[in-house]
Amino acid sequence: MSFLEAENMTGGYGAADILHGCTLKVEKGQIAVIVGPNGAGKSTAMKAVFGMLKLRGGHVKLDGEDITTLSPQERVHKGMGFVPQVNNVFPTMSVEENLEMGAFIRPDDFRGTMEQVYDLFPILKEKRHQNAGELSGGQRQQVAVGRALMTQPKLLMLDEPTAGVSPIVMDELFDRIIEVARTGISILMVEQNARQALEIADQGYVLVQGANKYTDTGAALMADPEVRRTFLGG
Amino acid sequence: MDFLNAIVAILNYVFVPATAYGAQLALGALGVTLIYGILRFSNFAHGDTMAFGTAMTILVTWGLQKLGLHFGPLPTALIALPFGIAITAAFVLATDRAVYAYYRKVRAAPVILVMVSVGVMFVMNGVTRFVIGVDEIQFTDGARFVISAKGFREATGLAEPLAIRTTQVLTVVLAGLVVWALFWFLNKTRTGKSMRAFSDNEDLALLSGINPNHVVAVTWIIAAALATTAGVLYGLDKSFKAFNYFQLLLPIFASAIVGGLGNPLGAIAGGFIIAYSEVAVTYAWKKVATYAIPGFEAEGLMQLLSTEYKFAVSFAILIIVLLFKPTGLFKGKAV
Numbered sequence: 001m002s003f004l005e006a007e008n009m010t011g012g013y014g015a016a017d018i019l020h021g022c023t024l025k026v027e028k029g030q031i032a033v034i035v036g037p038n039g040a041g042k043s044t045a046m047k048a049v050f051g052m053l054k055l056r057g058g059h060v061k062l063d064g065e066d067i068t069t070l071s072p073q074e075r076v077h078k079g080m081g082f083v084p085q086v087n088n089v090f091p092t093m094s095v096e097e098n099l100e101m102g103a104f105i106r107p108d109d110f111r112g113t114m115e116q117v118y119d120l121f122p123i124l125k126e127k128r129h130q131n132a133g134e135l136s137g138g139q140r141q142q143v144a145v146g147r148a149l150m151t152q153p154k155l156l157m158l159d160e161p162t163a164g165v166s167p168i169v170m171d172e173l174f175d176r177i178i179e180v181a182r183t184g185i186s187i188l189m190v191e192q193n194a195r196q197a198l199e200i201a202d203q204g205y206v207l208v209q210g211a212n213k214y215t216d217t218g219a220a221l222m223a224d225p226e227v228r229r230t231f232l233g234g
Numbered sequence: 235m236d237f238l239n240a241i242v243a244i245l246n247y248v249f250v251p252a253t254a255y256g257a258q259l260a261l262g263a264l265g266v267t268l269i270y271g272i273l274r275f276s277n278f279a280h281g282d283t284m285a286f287g288t289a290m291t292i293l294v295t296w297g298l299q300k301l302g303l304h305f306g307p308l309p310t311a312l313i314a315l316p317f318g319i320a321i322t323a324a325f326v327l328a329t330d331r332a333v334y335a336y337y338r339k340v341r342a343a344p345v346i347l348v349m350v351s352v353g354v355m356f357v358m359n360g361v362t363r364f365v366i367g368v369d370e371i372q373f374t375d376g377a378r379f380v381i382s383a384k385g386f387r388e389a390t391g392l393a394e395p396l397a398i399r400t401t402q403v404l405t406v407v408l409a410g411l412v413v414w415a416l417f418w419f420l421n422k423t424r425t426g427k428s429m430r431a432f433s434d435n436e437d438l439a440l441l442s443g444i445n446p447n448h449v450v451a452v453t454w455i456i457a458a459a460l461a462t463t464a465g466v467l468y469g470l471d472k473s474f475k476a477f478n479y480f481q482l483l484l485p486i487f488a489s490a491i492v493g494g495l496g497n498p499l500g501a502i503a504g505g506f507i508i509a510y511s512e513v514a515v516t517y518a519w520k521k522v523a524t525y526a527i528p529g530f531e532a533e534g535l536m537q538l539l540s541t542e543y544k545f546a547v548s549f550a551i552l553i554i555v556l557l558f559k560p561t562g563l564f565k566g567k568a569v
Binding site for chain 1: 431
């Protein structure tokens with residue numbers, strides 16, 4: 001059984017459904033990537049997994065436990081970490097305070113986790129007294145990921161972590177994400193840069209109109225001529 | 235000698251009163267800016283919260299005086315202040331529970347919350363007048379002067395007097411302490427940081443597990459404490475009259491907006507900018523000019539604006555800032 005099992009998710013924001021029986025699974029310590037054309041419901045699917053969207057059908061299970069009815073906050077307590085695509089830091093607070101706020105729900109000493117985040121993103125340690133709003137796009141994404149890691153999540157969800165950053169920064173961010181996965185954290189990620197994302201993906205999901213179109217390992221999807229032709233531009 | 239006299243006259247009639255007034259405005263503006271930053275609406279009831287808090291403090295002061303309790307050279311109202319704050323905080327929290335909570339739940343637009351606060355303002359207005367009346371009340375006691383006009387003249391031999399009242403020194407010292415405590419709280423404590431996080435990015439704060447109800451309650455309590463302290467200091471320095479506090483709303487809002495709404499540092503700077511401008515524009519400069527410029531004979535009082543129009547100063551500054559720098563001098567949120 002997979003660590004995260006979100007099966008047959010159906011639902012949307014208003015009366016119309018955006019997701020039509022979408023299924024996403026992530027194994028422990030693996031990277032799953034959701035790709036697809038604009039408006040395919042990629043971000044919506046991730047929000048549904050995190051409970052920001054009411055589902056009309058399907059269920060979400062984390063580590064075997066059904067969490068379909070839980071609120072996003074309750075899911076954070078269950079071990080989910082979520083990095084939104086935009087507005088994912090506290091801009092007028094320092095990097096260190098951002099990490100502290102990430103650990104807000106933890107009653108125990110979180111300094112060890114903070115050191116781990118600083119080891120993972122050394123630039124953050126250097127800029128820890130600077131306001132997050134004053135950092136570059138790539139650095140801000142690192143703050144956002146670091147903030148989410150502070151709860152020591154078992155599943156980290158990233159909504160387009162490389163949106164708006166340069167290709168060099170993108171490669172670096174992907175390297176860091178691989179490092180996070182190596183520590184045993186499962187990762188579910190939505191990406192616009194489908195090619196690069198699938199390269200690091202253990203599992204890839206191609207969504208079209210809120211439903212699974214292709215599901216395979218990242219490498220297999222990259223090798224599939226049909227997927228290449230329709231989604232990866234040849 | 236004349237030059238010294240000019241400086242003393244400026245200190246006595248402009249700098250000292252404006253500094254005390256500025257500190258009072260800064261405390262008021264801090265409350266407004268805190269509510270704007272965290273609860274996301276302009277609280278029109280803040281002036282009347284000040285009036286209510288001051289009225290409660292006056293009632294407790296009278297009680298203490300009846301019991302024969304005094305605070306030496308300091309005003310008795312200082313002992314009553316914590317009680318006044320506690321009563322006001324309870325009142326404001328009850329108002330939040332009864333009124334504002336509903337509009338938060340339905341996620342009402344900020345402009346609706348502003349209108350709601352106007353309603354709350356009228357109710358608080360009425361309650362305050364009902365409890366303590368509409369008359370002017372002097373409630374300061376203890377030593378009146380730190381430096382008296384007569385003493386200063388005798389000590390220096392200057393023609394111009396310099397008087398510094400106990401309440402003016404008290405205002406500046408207490409305001410300084412309150413501001414220090416507020417910044418310490420916001421920057422160093424877990425609850426304070428969570429309030430800043432909530433102000434910065436509400437959605438992310440919720441995702442981080444910050445309890446919005448707790449943040450809202452603490453914000454109201456701090457706003458009530460700031461309003462009551464500002465109101466009591468203003469009342470000690472001048473006098474208490476419910477209507478004057480309602481009128482204070484304009485310079486307080488001007489201070490908060492000039493500094494940048496939502497920015498505590500801006501609120502303090504704004505308070506002093508408004509106070510110094512108001513006093514400087516309405517002061518008759520004839521005496522200072524006569525001292526400073528030898529052989530100069532002023533024709534009029536050299537007063538730019540008569541004191542009745544002092545609120546026009548806040549208004550003018552407010553409009554200039556909104557036209558040219560809508561986010562305020564310090565980086566605040568757009569109005």
